[in-house]
Amino acid sequence: MTASIFAPSPTAVGDERLWLTNPVYCIERLIDQWVGTDLDWATLPEKLSRLIDCLSLHEIRLPPEAMAKWAERGFLGSGHRLECATEFDYPRPGVVGLVVDSVVGDVWVVPLRAEKSSEWSADPTLPFSPPTVLQDLLVLLLTALKLPNAGAVPERFAFTIRDSLGRPCSGPSMNVAGVLAIIREANGNPPLLDGACAVVQADGDNLVQVASVRPKLEAFVREYGRGTLLVRHRQCAEAAAFDRSFDHCWVVSSVSDFAERLERQGFLRTFIKSIPLDLGDADVVGARLRRLKDSHHRYAEALDLSSRIQACGFRSNVPGELRREVRRSITDLYRHLGYHEKAEQLAREEVKRSLHLVASSYDAQALADVSLAAALFDSHRFEETVGILQPWYERLAAEPLIVLPMTRVMVFNTLGRARVTRGDTGWEEPFRRSLDILLQWEPTDLPRTLCYLAHGFIRHGLPKDAEEVLRQIEEHPDIHEVSRWFLRFYQAEQARRGGMQWISEDMENASPDRGRVGHPFGFYFQATARQAGRAADDAGRRFELASEFFLLEAPGTEYLNIQHFLADCMRLASAAWRNDRDLWDESRAAIAGRIKPAAGSGLVTYYSERFNALGSTPNREATEAFLTRVPFF
Amino acid sequence: MATSDRMDRLRHAVKEAAEALAQEPAIVNDRAKPATAGDLYVFTLAVDAALEWLVVREHPDDPDLLLVVPADDFPLAGTSDVALPHELVGRPLTARCGDAFWLPRRAYPSRLRVGALPQEALRLVRRKLDDLSHRQTLGSGEHVQPNIDPEYESWIGLVRQSRELLQRRADRMPIDLGQVIPFAQLASALPQALGSVRPYALAAESGSPLLATLSEALGADDARYHEILLNEGGKLILLADENGVRGVWSGPANSPPPRLVAFGQAGEPSEVTWHQGPEGHLHRAEPHLTWVDGQVIFEIGTDPSQTLTIQR
Numbered sequence: 030m031t032a033s034i035f036a037p038s039p040t041a042v043g044d045e046r047l048w049l050t051n052p053v054y055c056i057e058r059l060i061d062q063w064v065g066t067d068l069d070w071a072t073l074p075e076k077l078s079r080l081i082d083c084l085s086l087h088e089i090r091l092p093p094e095a096m097a098k099w100a101e102r103g104f105l106g107s108g109h110r111l112e113c114a115t116e117f118d119y120p121r122p123g124v125v126g127l128v129v130d131s132v133v134g135d136v137w138v139v140p141l142r143a144e145k146s147s148e149w150s151a152d153p154t155l156p157f158s159p160p161t162v163l164q165d166l167l168v169l170l171l172t173a174l175k176l177p178n179a180g181a182v183p184e185r186f187a188f189t190i191r192d193s194l195g196r197p198c199s200g201p202s203m204n205v206a207g208v209l210a211i212i213r214e215a216n217g218n219p220p221l222l223d224g225a226c227a228v229v230q231a232d233g234d235n236l237v238q239v240a241s242v243r244p245k246l247e248a249f250v251r252e253y254g255r256g257t258l259l260v261r262h263r264q265c266a267e268a269a270a271f272d273r274s275f276d277h278c279w280v281v282s283s284v285s286d287f288a289e290r291l292e293r294q295g296f297l298r299t300f301i302k303s304i305p306l307d308l309g310d311a312d313v314v315g316a317r318l319r320r321l322k323d324s325h326h327r328y329a330e331a332l333d334l335s336s337r338i339q340a341c342g343f344r345s346n347v348p349g350e351l352r353r354e355v356r357r358s359i360t361d362l363y364r365h366l367g368y369h370e371k372a373e374q375l376a377r378e379e380v381k382r383s384l385h386l387v388a389s390s391y392d393a394q395a396l397a398d399v400s401l402a403a404a405l406f407d408s409h410r411f412e413e414t415v416g417i418l419q420p421w422y423e424r425l426a427a428e429p430l431i432v433l434p435m436t437r438v439m440v441f442n443t444l445g446r447a448r449v450t451r452g453d454t455g456w457e458e459p460f461r462r463s464l465d466i467l468l469q470w471e472p473t474d475l476p477r478t479l480c481y482l483a484h485g486f487i488r489h490g491l492p493k494d495a496e497e498v499l500r501q502i503e504e505h506p507d508i509h510e511v512s513r514w515f516l517r518f519y520q521a522e523q524a525r526r527g528g529m530q531w532i533s534e535d536m537e538n539a540s541p542d543r544g545r546v547g548h549p550f551g552f553y554f555q556a557t558a559r560q561a562g563r564a565a566d567d568a569g570r571r572f573e574l575a576s577e578f579f580l581l582e583a584p585g586t587e588y589l590n591i592q593h594f595l596a597d598c599m600r601l602a603s604a605a606w607r608n609d610r611d612l613w614d615e616s617r618a619a620i621a622g623r624i625k626p627a628a629g630s631g632l633v634t635y636y637s638e639r640f641n642a643l644g645s646t647p648n649r650e651a652t653e654a655f656l657t658r659v660p661f662f
Numbered sequence: 663m664a665t666s667d668r669m670d671r672l673r674h675a676v677k678e679a680a681e682a683l684a685q686e687p688a689i690v691n692d693r694a695k696p697a698t699a700g701d702l703y704v705f706t707l708a709v710d711a712a713l714e715w716l717v718v719r720e721h722p723d724d725p726d727l728l729l730v731v732p733a734d735d736f737p738l739a740g741t742s743d744v745a746l747p748h749e750l751v752g753r754p755l756t757a758r759c760g761d762a763f764w765l766p767r768r769a770y771p772s773r774l775r776v777g778a779l780p781q782e783a784l785r786l787v788r789r790k791l792d793d794l795s796h797r798q799t800l801g802s803g804e805h806v807q808p809n810i811d812p813e814y815e816s817w818i819g820l821v822r823q824s825r826e827l828l829q830r831r832a833d834r835m836p837i838d839l840g841q842v843i844p845f846a847q848l849a850s851a852l853p854q855a856l857g858s859v860r861p862y863a864l865a866a867e868s869g870s871p872l873l874a875t876l877s878e879a880l881g882a883d884d885a886r887y888h889e890i891l892l893n894e895g896g897k898l899i900l901l902a903d904e905n906g907v908r909g910v911w912s913g914p915a916n917s918p919p920p921r922l923v924a925f926g927q928a929g930e931p932s933e934v935t936w937h938q939g940p941e942g943h944l945h946r947a948e949p950h951l952t953w954v955d956g957q958v959i960f961e962i963g964t965d966p967s968q969t970l971t972i973q974r
Contacts, residue, residue, distance in 0.1 A: 039877055045870035067939035068857040071910050071946050075903060076880055083879040087872055103937065103948050 037062035037069060039080075046195045051137050052084055053095045053251050060104060077104050090120040092254025120253050121223040124210040126155075126203040127245035128196065136241070136248035138226075139203070141210035142191040147309055148316065152192040155207075156199045160190065163207045164317065166231055166284075168330075170208070171300055173234070173285035174292055182341045183300035184317045184334060185310035188214065201230045202239035205260060205287070212296045221277060221294060224253050227260035228268050233542065234284050238262040246271040260287065305342040311351050314338055318358060326511055326546035329582050332362035360400055366583045367548070367592035369407035370629055376401035392432040395421055399439045402447070407591045409631035409660070411447045418444040422459065434470040438463045442481055449485040450660040456485055476502045476512035483519050487526065495523055514549035521556035522662070530560045541574070547581030548592060548661075554578065555599060555662060558606070559653065565606045572603035589630065594623045598656060601643075605652035613647040697728055697770035700784045702777045706955050707827050708927050711820035715828075716757055716779060717770065718787055727764045731787055732821050733757045738814040744790045750783040758818065759790045761825045769832040773973070774955055827928055831954070834929030839959060840969025845902055848886030848972070853899050855889075855912035855944070888972065892920055892964055900960075902972055907958045909934060909947030921963025924951045931961070 039048065042058035056077070063069040063076065077099060081091060099105045126139035141155075151160040164184065171183050188211045205227035213222040226249050229236040239245070242265060249256060250271065259275040261268035263282040272278045279290045291297050306314060314334065321331035335358045343352055360379060364372035376397065383389050383397040398421060402414045421440045429437060441459035448456035460482040467475050479502045486495035502508060502516045517533040524531030536553050557563070558571035576599035579592040586593070597619040604612035624632040624640060639655040656662055697703075703715045713732045721727035735754040739745045742760030779787075890898040896913020898920060911919040919936040926932050934947035951958045957973040 039880065040873050045872050048872055048876070064940055067941040067944040070939045071856065071944045072885075072901065072908075074950055075885070075901070075905075075908065078905065079879045079882070080876060083876050087875070103946075 044195075046193065047137070048084075049087075049089060050140055050194045051248075051252055052089050052091060054135070054137065054248070056080065056091075056095075056099075057251075060099075073104055081105075090118075092120060092252065093118050094254040095251065119224065119255060122253060123218070123225070124206050124213050124222055125224070125226045125249060125253075125256075126198075126206045127226055127228070127248060128194075128198045128203070129241050129244060130196070134244075136244045137194055137196065138248055138252045139196075139198070140193040141203075141206060142193065143188045143207075143210040143214035144191065145214065146187045146189040148313065149187045149189075151190040151207075152195075154195050154197045155190055155192045156201070156203050157190060157207055158199070161317070161320065162201070162204055163188070163190070163211060166204055166208050167211065167300065169231065169234075169284050170288040170291065171297060173283075173288040174297065181301040181303045182306060182310070182314055182334070182337050184314045185306055186211075186215065186300060187313040202228075204231060205229055205236070209260070212291065215299050216296050219294070219296070221258055224256035225258035225260070226256060228265065229260055229262050229281060229287075231284060236262060236281050236283055236287060238265040238268065242267040243270075246274075250274050260290075303341060305344045306338065306347060307344045308346045308348075311343060311347045315351055315354065318355070322358060322362065328362050328365045328546060332359065332366060335359045335362060357396075357400075360404075363588075364400070364404050364407060367407065367590040367595075368583065368588040369404050369591050370589040372404035373401065373408060373629060376404045392436050395425075395432045395436045395440055399436070399443050402443050405631075406443065406447055406450075406660075408629060409635040410629075411450050411631070411660075413631075414447040415444065415451065415453075418447070434466045435474075438466050438470075438474075438478065442478055445485065446481055446660075449481075449488055452489070456489070457482065460485065473507050473509075476505050476508045476516070479505075480512055480515045480519065483516075487519060487522055490526075492523060492527060495519070499523065511546065511549060514553065518549055518552040518556055521553055521560070525556050525560045528561045530557075530562055532557055541577040541581050545581070547578035548595075551575040551578035551592075551595060551599070552661060555602065555656070558602065559656065565608070569603045569607040569609075572599045572606065575599045576603070589623075589627075594620070594632065595659070595661070597623060598659065602652050602656060605647045605649045608647045610647060614645075617643060695772065697767055697772075697775070698778075699728075700778045700781065701770070701775050702733070702779065703730075703770055703774045704776050705774060705828055706927070706953060707824045709820055709824045709827065711817070711824055713821065713824055714755075714776065716784075716787065718762065718784070718791065721764060726767045728767055728770065729762055729791075730765050731757045731759055731762045731791070732825060734817075734821070736814075736817045738811055738817065740814060740818065742790070742794055744786050746779070746783045746786060750780055750786075757787045757790070758821050759787060759794055761818075761821050762791055762794075763825055763829055765828065765832050768837065769828075769835075771955065771957075831927065831929035834931075835925055836959060836961075836969060838969060839957075839971040842971045842973060843888060845886055845972065845974045848888050848900075848902055850886055853887050853889050853897075855897055855899060856887075856910065890962065890970075894920065894964065896920075898922070898962065900970075900972060902958075906950055906952040907972055908950045909960075911936065911945040911947070912943060913945075915942070919945045919947075922947055923961040923963070925954065925959045927954055 037059055039055065039059065042062075043051070043055040048055050059080070060073070060077070063073045069076075081096075084091065096105060122138070122140040124141050126141050127136065128139055129136050139155075149160040149164055151157040151163075157163055164187075167186075168183060171181075190207055190210060206225075209222060209225055209227060213219065213225075216222075226246075228239050228242045228245060230239050238261070242261075246259075246268060254274075256275045258277045258279065259268065259271060260279045260281060261272075263280050279287070281287045281290065288297065318331055318334055318338070321327045321334065335355050338355050339359065357379070360372060360375040363375060379397040380394075380401050383394040386393075398417050402417045405411075405414045405417070418440055422444055425432065425437050425440060432440075441463040445456055445459035445463070448459065460478055463478045464475065464482075467478060479498050483495050483498040483502065486492070486498060499516060499519055502512065505512075508516070514536065517536045520533065521531055521536075533553070536550065539550050541547060541550070552575075554571045554575035558568040558575065563571075576596040579596040579599065583590045583592050597616050600612060600616035601620060603609070604616055620640065624630075624636050626633045636655070636658060639651075639658050643651045643655060697717050699717050699719050701717045703717070704713075705715060707713070711734065713734050716731045716733050718729040718731055721729065733746075733755050736756065737754070739756045740760070742758070744757045744759060746755045746757060748754070885901050885903045888900040888902070890900070892898060892913075895917040896911055896919070899910045899912065901908045901910060907924075909922050913919065922934045923931050924934065934949070934951075936945040936947055938945050953974055957971050960970045960972075962968050962970060
């Protein structure tokens with residue numbers, strides 16, 4: 030006989046976590062070794078029986094199907110009688126992720142445990158990176174339901190997801206399972222989710238099938254025999270072959286399909302209750318708001334969240350600062366999204382508060398004024414912008430310490446941008462003062478101010494200075510993605526003004542996906558469209574793309590929005606470049622509607638001369654002159 | 663898992679009852695004595711019912727036949743049952759007199775005796791049996807009054823199934839057990855034909871309670887062995903453990919394994935099938951033979967054939 034000097038050992042086939050989570054896999058590896066020699070093979074049934082008894086003592090359950098298979102192969106000793114399996118005989122792992130080991134090709138089940146928490150987190154071996162991808166998916170599901178949930182803030186919930194297997198894994202294929210684990214926990218472990226898995230993953234608003242469906246589901250059936258719920262794609266034949274191994278099968282092809290299935294079970298109701306936020310909730314939603322606004326620049330979602338937070342209200346234990354943060358966010362977000370009229374209205378209320386509240390400060394007053402001035406900038410009321418900020422500029426030159434450094438930066442930059450647009454001499458100076466502060470106070474924020482400075486040089490016809498600043502931005506080690514997008518726009522604009530063509534590959538690959546920030550891409554595509562020698566069709570396509578990007582963040586028309594105006598400008602340009610008479614008439618009429626005299630809008634004064642020069646037929650030169658007037662380009 | 667919880671509970675209950683009774687010296691005064699009226703036995707039956715069997719009396723014409731009545735702690739009782747008073751038996755116990763039957767004395771091995779009932783309790787059972795006899799229902803299995811409770815009917819169905827199984831077994835089991843070898847007298851050393859004991863790699867280094875327990879379970883060798891050198895060549899090895907006995911045969915390549923017959927739950931003879939190992943040196947008998955009333959009876963197809971019984 031050729032037996033090894035060592036008997037095949039449980040440690041040789043798996044560590045403790047693997048035995049706990051994938052016992053059938055481990056046992057089959059041991060059996061593979063046992064059947065290699067007469068000695069191990071002869072006593073295999075007895076050993077297997079002892080092993081199963083031992084696992085049973087540790088409350089590790091094995092599926093009847095695995096036992097039956099081993100019995101059929103003569104591997105199971107007589108100590109284990111096989112009877113008709115009932116639902117109580119099956120393991121109940123909860124919601125399970127399915128992972129493929131890319132090196133050896135083994136497939137394992139990963140029972141997922143969710144716990145309510147004060148912040149989103151996941152064991153580092155799980156593929157939820159960052160863990161808030163699950164929050165995003167949960168919010169997407171709730172949004173897809175289109176329920177009247179104006180006062181509901183599902184973002185208040187946070188969970189920690191635990192990994193039972195402990196093998197590092199990556200990729201988005203487990204996200205749906207992760208959300209199901211959360212839903213299971215939030216709903217008190219309903220029986221439907223006692224043995225659930227999903228072989229779909231989100232792709233925008235759609236759900237698509239994950240990779241390696243068959244081996245993944247084989248692993249599920251191997252470990253559990255059958256499950257309570259399979260979530261699979263409508264057109265996934267591989268998964269459909271496993272339907273009979275599950276009590277229920279949800280066939281889905283979109284996030285809304287999935288959301289409807291969950292809602293029919295009442296699983297999502299717990300997330301859309303409209304009750305005031307307590308301190309813990311407020312911390313969680315505050316973190317999400319900052320992430321959406323400052324990190325992801327998903328302003329529309331951030332505004333939606335802020336509005337729902339305000340409608341939901343706070344319990345008395347929530348600090349005032351968080352409430353103020355939400356209020357200020359709403360004003361800023363309306364402005365970021367281009368709703369200048371609404372932003373101005375809210376900013377004026379803030380100015381009033383900052384002037385009259387006992388608990389005010391110079392800093393609060395300066396910030397409120399900057400917010401108002403910025404809203405007025407978008408309304409093309411540059412005189413008023415300068416009128417509000419110039420006194421602060423002078424006062425801060427004399428007494429810089431009366432407000433915080435970053436407040437000074439905001440005053441200087443907003444004033445500088447208005448001066449650039451007006452063609453004032455000395456427009457550069459406020460930016461230089463900002464840069465001095467940022468160098469000491471917040472070097473990571475330098476690129477934003479450098480972008481404003483570069484734009485000033487470009488608009489004032491100083492290409493060499495612009496070139497130098499653009500180089501500094503490019504070389505900044507920690508340039509944020511929004512600043513990088515603006516950098517690409519300025520580079521394209523610089524090339525355009527120099528009579529050249531230039532494009533950026535990463536910008537070219539961008540597509541107008543819902544939820545992302547759009548205007549930097551709109552600026553970029555209009556600049557590349559207007560570059561010399563661009564074919565009419567290419568230019569037209571770029572203008573149309575720019576128009577789509579401008580409308581991306583602000584599809585609603587309930588308030589005046591500068592991005593709607595910019596989108597119409599792009600349609601006008603497309604008509605001019607393509608010589609499309611109908612589109613020309615249509616877009617001219619739209620622009621006329623937007624720049625008509627109206628309270629609070631400076632557009633009519635600013636554009637009327639160039640607009641009147643457009644004429645009744647498509648005209649590239651006149652359009653070019655009109656676009657050159659736009660202060661953002 | 664397929665091993666049902668209910669069965670486990672029942673087996674556990676029987677074991678506990680047997681242990682409790684075995685510790686009552688006033689009742690179980692001599693475990694070696696032959697079956698006597700009042701004795702209680704527990705037999706191995708693959709039925710989901712934990713039953714004890716009460717010896718009631720000898721047959722008046724054949725002292726080798728004993729009348730036996732199943733008894734249990736199922737809480738419902740029918741008109742042909744006797745719920746024995748707690749003060750007499752110290753626990754819930756009901757004799758199912760409608761299922762009394764005659765069983766040969768040899769079917770009551772002393773090792774299966776778990777206790778005995780006091781004479782007063784035995785008298786109550788006999789009185790009920792006489793009463794039933796007068797109504798000419800004895801042995802028919804019919805219960806005098808309709809017992810309409812479905813749970814009771816279901817239970818009595820299991821009792822009857824057990825009775826029939828026991829009766830069939832008694833009819834079919836060989837009378838001569840041949841050489842009887844108690845488990846304790848089997849060899850504990852691994853026979854040479856099965857190789858030598860090997861350690862489990864890394865078992866001690868796992869640092870995991872679960873893996874340590876698993877390795878320990880695999881390494882635990884509670885098996886006992888009996889080797890039989892066959893004149894026809896080769897060696898038959900019987901491996902016995904707490905669950906039963908398995909046959910392994912090691913022999914020359916040109917020599918087939920011997921015919922091996924064992925007796926099952928219902929006393930039916932059944933020939934094992936032999937499966938050759940991956941290396942071709944060993945053959946393993948299927949199925950694994952579970953203990954039936956604490957023993958496995960073999961007929962080995964040697965020339966001449968021999969009967970061998972291994973008892974726990």
